[in-house]
Amino acid sequence: MKKLQLLPLSVAVATVCYGTAFAATKTTPPATANVVLATDYVTADRQGAKVKTNVVTTAQKNESTETDLRGLLNQEPAIEFAGGNGTSQYVAIRGMGQNSIDIKVDNGYSDAQVLYHQSRFILDPSLVKIVSVQKGAGSASAGIGATNGAIIAKTLDAADLLKGSDKNYGVKLNAGYASNGKTASYGVTAFGKADNFDLLLSANRADDDENYKAGKDYKNPVDGSSVITYSALDKQAFLAKAGLNLGNHRLVLSQTREITKGMRTVREEFPAFGGTDTRQSPSYREMSKDQTNLEWTTKNLGFADITANAYLIKNERYSADDSGCGYCGNIQGPTTTTITTKGANINFDSQVGESTLVKYGVNYRYQEAQPPFYAKATDLVRGRPLGADVRNAEKTDTGAYFEAISDVGPVTVTAGVRYDHFTYKAMDGKTVSDGAINPSLGLIWQATPSLSLNANHNYATRSPRLYDAVMSHGRRGIISIADGTKAERARNTEVGFNLNHTFANEGKLTLDGSYFWQKIDDAVVNPQNRHDAVPTYRYIANVGYITNQGYEVGVGYRQGGLTARVSVSDNNPKFRGLPETTGDLNPDFAFNIGRTVTSSLSYRFKNPNLEVGVRNRDVTTTVGAVNDNSVANPIRPSYNKTDLFANWKPYGTDKLNVNFAINNVADKYYLPHSQRANSGVPAQGRDYRVGVNFTF
Template sequence: MAVRRQAPVVAIRAVGSAVTGVWCLLAALAVAPFSADAETAADDAQRLQPITVTATRNPIDAFSFPGMVTALGRAEIETRQPSSPDDVLKMIPGVEFTGGPRRTGEVPRIRGFEGADVIVTIDGARQNFDSVHDGRFFLDPSLLKRVEVLRGPASSLYGSGGTGGLIAFQTLDAADLLLPGETAGTKVTGGYRSVNSERFSNFTAYSMPLAGVDAVASITSRGSGTIRLGDGNHLRDTDDDILAGLAKASWEFAGHHRFEASATAFRNDAREPNDGQQRFGQEVAANGLVQKDVRSASFSAAYHYDDPTNRYVDFDAVVYRTQFRVDELRLEDVSGGPAGELLRRDVGTLGMRMDNRSRFPVSEATHVTLTYGTEYWRDSQDGGDGGMRMGQPDANANERHGVPDADARFTGIFAQAEIVLPDPFGDESGSLLVIPGARYDSYRISSSNRLGADNNRNELSPKIGVTWLPTDRLMAFANYAHAFRAPTADEIYLTGSHFPLFRGPGELVGFNRFEPNPQLKPQTTRTVEVGAGATFNDVFAKQDQFQIKATHFRVRGNDFIDRAIRQVFPVPRDCVPFVSDQVRVPAGPPNVFRTGCEGAAFSANVPKARLRGTEVDATYDGDGLRVAFGYSTIDGENEETGMKLGRLAPDQFTVDAAVKLPQLDSVVGWRLQLADRFDKVNDPADARAGYAVHDFYFSWRPVQLLAGFGVDLGIDNAFDKAHTRVDTAAVEPGRNFRISAGYALAW
């Protein structure tokens, strides 16, 4: 057992040494002389690099961008047979989901930042739901055609929440599903996953009836039960039934205009603990089971104007409305509350964004693209508050208090330039891409529950990024950025019980309670990032390619918003039940006092914090083989106390290797997730063992005799490895056999 536990540690340390070698190799390549013949240059020109739009709000290839951004297309998403966004994104370096195996509790984390520190959009609409023990957003991956993930500060273009990065989801279009000459089609898909007995079905209809008109509608159903874990136990009370849908239409007219309307909906009826991130045992029994009804809907309408002959106007505008509702109805009379008690949370966002790009050619090879615009959104939260609703008496006396009624308004203006300079250091010195930008934001957060004063601030978020491409094959980049994240309404105003306290079996002595903190300041960060990359063509065969990009970043944070729990464990025998630990109660004799049992959970500003990390992305792509490698490491602490920050991750290495079998219209592959032992903790109980998890998959898409059919097979966690992620109470799912099959008919 000891040998098996050490294997991931040794492997990760070997990877860390290899990463050091990668940096040395990239540095050597950056200064080495380079020559290429005309044929190789022509081959390079034919290869198309992944394009990102979210990183700069202007199309740019991901390799040249001065930072780390990943774009996943529909084919790659389908191959992963995802049942949640975690399945889509878990192989990206620096990105992970915490919260446990239950889908309602999954929370994305980028470079140590999670929750409101990560901006999430669906078709341009912000997803601003925030809850202590629920997920960050709710979306079924069957509706997706593309996702872009920007790792690192994004406030200079996107405002509050851009300290960790950005996840931008895009939903399906009919054009993604139809071949040239086809005008309409339907697709039906079904699937099964053994680890939780999940049954999945999807029906999609799509059409392009007229030139420039695109319409698609899709509906997905999932039902699952108890999850079998890697340690052989079963995570019970995980039943959920999901219904998700998409309706979308677009119209291109008059040559340069495009209008698009999109609506997504998601509903999950789940029977699980009040805290869906819990495992089992006393913690579940204490809080009791709830019937959790999760609903979300997102509506957006977008307009785009782009006339290639008009270099001054390339205009985008989007208006959107998102709505979340999470109801938790207690099913049992337990210490956490009586059966029939309802915890209600409604969160709505109304927003708009407008931006334009103007292009100014300075010379034949030098040009400037200026992107500028404005954004506004308003978040409104309405929650049950112990017989009160919007500050007034509520007839529903069974509502559980704690969720504050709150309102948050954000306004921002931004501008960014992309400057391309040829031969910046003399003849044959390549090209230099310089991207300076800044955004000014103003916000105000208030609560009608009279829990404290309004919270309002103004923030300026400048950024500058530089990429030097000495040749078409090599690049080096650096960037410096400020970012900020306003505190959320829950962080400022949340009250109510967090978890029950027991002094012995069945002896309830109170609750750890949420405490509001209206004085919370916005979290601000300053990030310095440097990196390099290289592309090699015709490595092992004609037309193959190997590409690698690595970065190292350092983040300094002021007023870092961190979670804190004040509670004595085990609960003292002499504490006063149901009294705050901040209260001293006379014990009888003069000058003798006892303190209360009840501690608190609250958000607080860490005056100074720092993070540092390294990421490596590498891909080899040939006619018969595609291999993607990823590596990430991160560490951080409170600069004043030296205590570790609460949202770190172990060193991780990933591999995704796929063998292409064109003669069989198939792909067969293997994925590896390798994590080092996690010991960057203040409490040894938070440490996690290292692990290695292997997945295998097979995809078949016939293109002739059975064209339209598709089959995907897979085995997740093939060797049934028991492993637990950081900040997660439950062991991850065990071995999972999965299958999906579909048929598409188009005409």
């Protein structure tokens, strides 16, 4: 009897690290997306019936010198990270910014921020076994707020590192060095199992001892040198994970802690302004994220397989002195700002008949922002005291979904519906609630054994974001919410194809492409004038709408030790009906990113087991603002960056990897586009890197 298999989509998976592996089989979309890489099956998070999934696996990470997401996702043209180090980096997917994308770790995530984008995108790749990318509005099962995509990660398990070992325990050591910033990185992971119990402990550190240097000819406004002031950063990450198997049931309890610390400016996405730099108020600061997650999975329960988790996330900003920070209330001495997120998900997968899989479940998330203090200021507009009723802003999101995936001959049909509801309580206690129903439909037609065509049409909503936690103290005014504020609603249509062909000479060709149209109604806009020195009332509200459209095309070829890949992405986000002062001035929303082409070419020798290669990222110039009412005409110059890399496996396996790289070989000075035009942080200049990881 044929049943719907929990196997991969009919996709060509181009790995985003070096493009070294491709998938080539037609299967049916799963409840938990499985991705084929050569002979390995890697389980990603629940992403709905997507037509393409880009992933970085543990194997790719082992073969790389990179220690952050920007480096690992360098070959994904639809994603761009800004310059800077740590939380200085803005990130965009298809040009859309952090207001509408997420980083999900073990299905836990928050859409609140400490200041601008700060605190939302902390992730050390050393702790995770897989990083995957979801683009555009998700299907019904994609979770809360899936309007523009997400970067999704799963943390390591002991079983992942014990795979293929004849022992029940092991240790993995890693160390590296990068010349630009004199970065020393090192870590240790211990793992093992006994009977039904398994345990993993991991600690990693990347310490940038010096400020990094931008490319040639750059001179900073402070001392005229080529360094990016206040970019030195100490990054630490820890993971403890315990698992228990009881028959068909598995319980996993994990704790992650990630922290970045150093002398930092208030607005980390700006370089230093020069002079005394009082506007940037540099001080010793720490940004940390603690996540506790309890997960339960069960198979063959009778009516369904179940995956459920409950999580607690605490994002904190510690500052040794904010006396020069107007955003922070000019408080002298140490302060701490906290964002607390509590959430839970329960997901059911039920087989109905021979060819239909039904997915259904519920999602819950509560968020609270706690500023470092509460002010007692005066509203000069209303003539009443501010701060008397200031309270922590809160938001609760709940959702429920139903989705069916069925094979009808050569066509796989996905149809689903989702209901989301939010309750928002502002700083002054005012409460607004709203809910929306979002349908989704997807089709995959296996036209030939090697060619599949696909289309999907998804709706998704995203509730208003909490205002910046560090500014929610009342001294700079009360940020309330307008009556009738709705969740912004995305409608995304996408068509595409995947071709996977193996030639008689065993060469493998992959060709994939897609085109999408998206509109986001009732765009949610937080007050953008953060510099208003007159404390008053301002309101989160729906203002205008957003459009975006674009395409992605990629071609890859592999034969023997040769691997080649070229990918291109282009998009055109626009804000319609917003005031001139919003949109382009604050790049939380979107970026005008030039057409991006990434390419890689590598060859792996058999003896010695050595791969050498080159990769390139080329981005064209853009002119104009994403806000169609803006009088600004910003120019983002083109840039072209080339990296060299090598991976040597002395034992011929992943037991020992020795990696080398030269990033930005030509030492070019450039500004990534996913930040403010002409005033963002320059990217790193030439960087010599070496890394080693050994598992025994």
